[in-house]
Amino acid sequence: MEKLLADHRRQLGEFEIVEFVDEQEIANLRQKLDVPVPLELHWSWEYGSEIEELRALYERGKRGQWNAETDIDWSIPFPRDQWFVPRENALLLPTLLTMMGADEETCREAAFEEFAHLISQLLHGEQAALQLCGQLTNACPTIDQKFYAASQVADEARHVEVLAKFIERKLGMIYPIDPTLKVLLDRLLEAPTWKMKTLGMQTLFEGMAVAIFDQIVRAATNPLIKDILRRVQIDEARHAAFGVLTMRRVVQEATEEEMAEMEDFAFAILETLNANQQLDFLRQAAPKYGLDPEAVVQSLHAMPQWAQLNSEVYMHTVIPNLWRLGLITERTEEKYRRAGILWGDRLESRHELPLAS
């Protein structure tokens, strides 16, 4: 099985991390704006609906459109010196700093920066989704898939718009894309087939997005960001549902070899994302608060409930969906568990495939 970013890996205690330390390399990655993408375009002459549930999802998508400029009440402030999530257990830095006895202002400032970083990465991710859905509109074989992908293109443009406006109007600071995220997103964009693209973006990244948005919406106390992310989250749930519906058909028709290839691909992406353990962010922000990035990661790993906490964002949507699709087998399950991505015993029967919305 291919291990992504092999030359960026090293052991940190018992855990293998992925990290970028060469600033020039990071800068080069960020400057790589042109990505050569193999794209096979398919015409379809079947204009009637062939896949009823996808057509229904497309209808739901049309009804669910909203306007990022006029439906959001931009008059609501997002003040830098007020808490917008609880001080502890919502974001990493303020939780750690509170435990270390830092004063409230320092914790609040750290929360603001960590949030700005998170929203910035989500914004870059939304741009990748926008690009990828454009590809899907071309590459998917049926008209229902094309319709749906096209409606998602509009959703993704709106998400880019709303997050960029929030950053510009309320945060006043943006973080560039993290190198690990850039490598992984490029992987999805470069994936050779529409099936791999759908698996990568719709199942893996949209599933992650649903979980992250859900966590922030639950924790947030600022009404503006709560409203924005709640709206985005509703769209994302539809996107993740498209991933499951489409992939369900794909796996039904897949050969054993193709199944193994998809299983490995999903694991490679999620494992690499997880192996970074937020080091891309911590290297930028932690030293400002007197924290050593590696020491932060190590102290987290030393916590008895580390795997439970670490797996939360994965266990929310991605892992259950992969499990139901049969894309986690005995071959990969143990590896997911060792990486702290899969935890506990609450996966449902893989024969049931409810809509992930």
Next chain:
Amino acid sequence: MGERVEVADDVGEPSSREKILDAAELLFAQRGFSGVGMREVAEAVGLSKSSLFHHFRSKVELYAAVAARILSVFEERTAEALTSPGDAFVRFDRWLEAMIETLAERPSRARLLLRSLFEDDDLAGESEEEKEVDEIIHRLFASVGRMLREGMEQGLFRLGSIPHLLQSLIGLLVYHFASGEFGETLLRQSLFSPAAVRKRKEEVKALLYCGVLAEPLRARVRTDVES
């Protein structure tokens, strides 16, 4: 309700223009734009219709001038309340007092303002006078909105939608003084007596402090009141 036309005491007789505006304000407040004729206004001031048209070329112009005059008073008092020293809460408090006093001074003000919301069919908003009215409203909302935003940003007020809060404030302040007999029946007293105005101030503040102030400030105000 004891409506009376206020005249400028110190500067001698009010000008004809002011007399016309006073009479028109009362009439428009009672019956709305379409319920009042120019002849009626002329008769109320003791002018001929043609002399009235000498001052105001049309009923729309007269109506807009009446509205602008009322709104200018609100704008002036708002500026006084909001530019005086104090944090956003102190200024908000002072502004509420000023608005209630301004509405209580002349019963026609609240009625005309409330009625004017429903005059869309007759007023196209194209004349210079109507534009002036729009501009005053715009400036008024902008300065009150700034104070509210400042209060939210300083953590004094609950974070929320500023346009919605403005809507709520208009309803809370204007409707009461425009409610006429209905309100007086409900309250079983005049809306405009000094005691009733004082009571209104207390009620409005008590309600708004629960809905607008952020929790730490609300606790502080509660303690201040109790001690």
